[in-house]
Amino acid sequence: MAITSANQLELLQTAEAVAREKMIDPGLVVEAMEESLARAAKSRYGAEMDIRVSIDRKTGRATFTRVRTVVEDEELENYQAEFTVEQAKQYMENPSVGDTFVEEVPPVEMGRIAAQSAKQVILQKVREAERDRQYEEFKDRAGTIINGLVKREEYGNVIVDIGRGEAVLRRNEKIGRESYRPNDRIRVFIKDVRREQRGPQIFLSRTAPEFMAELFKMEVPEIYDGVIEIKAVARDPGSRAKIAVISYDGSIDPVGACVGMRGSRVQAVVNELQGEKIDIIPWNEDQPTFLVNALQPAEVSKVVLDEEAERIEVVVPDEQLSLAIGRRGQNVRLASQLTGLAIDIMTEEEESKRRQAEFEERTRLFMAALDLDEFFAQLLVSEGFTNLEEVAYVEVDELLVIDGVDEGTATELQARARDVIEAENERALANAREMGAEQSLIDFEGLSPQMVEALAEDDVKTLEDFATCADWELAGGWTTVDGERVKDDGVLEKFDVNLEEAQTMIMTARIMLGWVDPEDLAAEEEAPAEDTEAEA
Numbered sequence: 001m002a003i004t005s006a007n008q009l010e011l012l013q014t015a016e017a018v019a020r021e022k023m024i025d026p027g028l029v030v031e032a033m034e035e036s037l038a039r040a041a042k043s044r045y046g047a048e049m050d051i052r053v054s055i056d057r058k059t060g061r062a063t064f065t066r067v068r069t070v071v072e073d074e075e076l077e078n079y080q081a082e083f084t085v086e087q088a089k090q091y092m093e094n095p096s097v098g099d100t101f102v103e104e105v106p107p108v109e110m111g112r113i114a115a116q117s118a119k120q121v122i123l124q125k126v127r128e129a130e131r132d133r134q135y136e137e138f139k140d141r142a143g144t145i146i147n148g149l150v151k152r153e154e155y156g157n158v159i160v161d162i163g164r165g166e167a168v169l170r171r172n173e174k175i176g177r178e179s180y181r182p183n184d185r186i187r188v189f190i191k192d193v194r195r196e197q198r199g200p201q202i203f204l205s206r207t208a209p210e211f212m213a214e215l216f217k218m219e220v221p222e223i224y225d226g227v228i229e230i231k232a233v234a235r236d237p238g239s240r241a242k243i244a245v246i247s248y249d250g251s252i253d254p255v256g257a258c259v260g261m262r263g264s265r266v267q268a269v270v271n272e273l274q275g276e277k278i279d280i281i282p283w284n285e286d287q288p289t290f291l292v293n294a295l296q297p298a299e300v301s302k303v304v305l306d307e308e309a310e311r312i313e314v315v316v317p318d319e320q321l322s323l324a325i326g327r328r329g330q331n332v333r334l335a336s337q338l339t340g341l342a343i344d345i346m347t348e349e350e351e352s353k354r355r356q357a358e359f360e361e362r363t364r365l366f367m368a369a370l371d372l373d374e375f376f377a378q379l380l381v382s383e384g385f386t387n388l389e390e391v392a393y394v395e396v397d398e399l400l401v402i403d404g405v406d407e408g409t410a411t412e413l414q415a416r417a418r419d420v421i422e423a424e425n426e427r428a429l430a431n432a433r434e435m436g437a438e439q440s441l442i443d444f445e446g447l448s449p450q451m452v453e454a455l456a457e458d459d460v461k462t463l464e465d466f467a468t469c470a471d472w473e474l475a476g477g478w479t480t481v482d483g484e485r486v487k488d489d490g491v492l493e494k495f496d497v498n499l500e501e502a503q504t505m506i507m508t509a510r511i512m513l514g515w516v517d518p519e520d521l522a523a524e525e526e527a528p529a530e531d532t533e534a535e536a
Contacts, residue, residue: 046080050080053065065102071084138165138202158174170204189206207238209234222252229245235276239330241273316345362387370413388421429442454491474506
């Protein structure tokens with residue numbers, strides 16, 4: 001078939017028909033045709049030639065051209081598509097490197113093989129354009145709910161027709177033992193849209209916490225309007241869920257608005273989630289208060305928050321323990337997910353035993369170290385003293401408030417405490433030196449003798465060793481492993497050294513050793529502050 005003998009407008013008509021069918025830009029189809037014709041022409045004139053085809057968007061006329069580029073003499077490799085400046089002078093005036101010479105060549109005869117090849121190129125380009133259109137359409141819809149039709153099930157994964165493409169609802173993203181038949185209507189959450197080699201992949205979910213949040217947004221107008229905000233969601237898909245909400249309008253109760261008249265709004269969500277029980281909880285910026293709400297329906301007696309470790313200790317009445325933990329730990333697990341805190345639950349009896357054990361331990365410490373009788377030692381503990389340092393260096397007036405303690409007794413107590421501390425310091429320093437601790441580390445400001453001893457035991461014996469430590473190695477920290485927070489013990493953690501203090505000490509050591517220039521450090525600290533001011 002000769003290109004010149006064909007109806008030239010037929011190319012444009014074909015391109016428009018394909019574009020309408022596939023819902024893509026007609027220009028992309030024309031470009032695919034140009035590339036396919038150019039490939040066919042190369043098979044006729046030679047693969048090394050730079051043959052290009054241009055189809056007129058109005059008339060449909062295809063123009064075949066050969067392009068040659070002017071290159072340096074030593075760079076000439078392809079004699080069919082390149083030529084030197086001297087060679088180019090035959091065709092051009094004043095040629096220079098980088099110029100191109102374009103000449104029209106006769107159209108080619110399209111044989112059966114060439115036509116088949118051209119068809120494959122067009123189909124490939126159309127498929128790519130279709131995939132790009134699908135990706136562009138759905139990439140911005142990630143995080144929203146969509147309705148679809150079940151097409152089939154493959155190895156437990158459900159293939160869903162979502163209009164202009166297919167999406168996958170994986171087996172682990174289904175609620176409980178949900179099963180679907182072809183042509184069932186299904187409401188799903190678009191969890192992720194990825195551009196992959198085989199085309200865009202759209203992944204759906206019915207177990208994602210965001211799915212529940214979006215369902216509430218559809219059922220509760222106040223959430224859609226932004227008057228009520230969903231702050232957190234925790235789910236055990238198909239079984240139970242907790243959702244925390246806050247109202248920015250004092251006249252609107254966030255929990256009541258989400259429940260609806262006679263529970264109509266929350267019931268609509270429950271029905272969609274296969275009967276999943278939902279606890280709606282008022283959000284509170286005060287974490288202990290929020291946790292008390294999150295542990296409903298259990299009652300909480302006391303809450304102790306450890307912000308640094310992101311852990312919280314909850315004390316409940318003995319009869320409330322099973323309710324607080326929930327079936328198979330479900331209630332406390334969901335509360336932990338909702339608050340983002342690790343939760344330790346104990347009964348009032350367990351907490352009382354622990355307090356009693358601490359009281360007895362501190363009493364024994366004061367009896368042994370200060371040579372006191374049990375009654376006097378218990379008086380110190382009852383007044384809030386926990387260690388020898390507090391007794392030794394506290395203001396004398398704080399000791400005088402204890403019944404039976406006069407100024408002489410207070411002075412004697414402090415002298416005994418200081419003697420014990422000094423003896424312990426001397427023992428710790430001697431032990432540290434025996435293990436190889438150098439004087440540079442011993443003299444470092446901020447390290448007590450016991451700290452130096454602990455560092456030496458951990459093979460940190462010089463100021464250089466100390467300067468190479470990471471802050472978490474000294475102060476400890478938390479690492480997330482397989483979704484669970486794991487404790488990393490720090491060498492100085494038992495001395496109540498926090499991360500900020502550890503960073504300061506390490507940086508001071510590096511400055512003393514000349515590893516860090518204080519001026520550079522000051523400049524780095526000023527830069528973020530300037531950026532913040534600029535943003536403000």
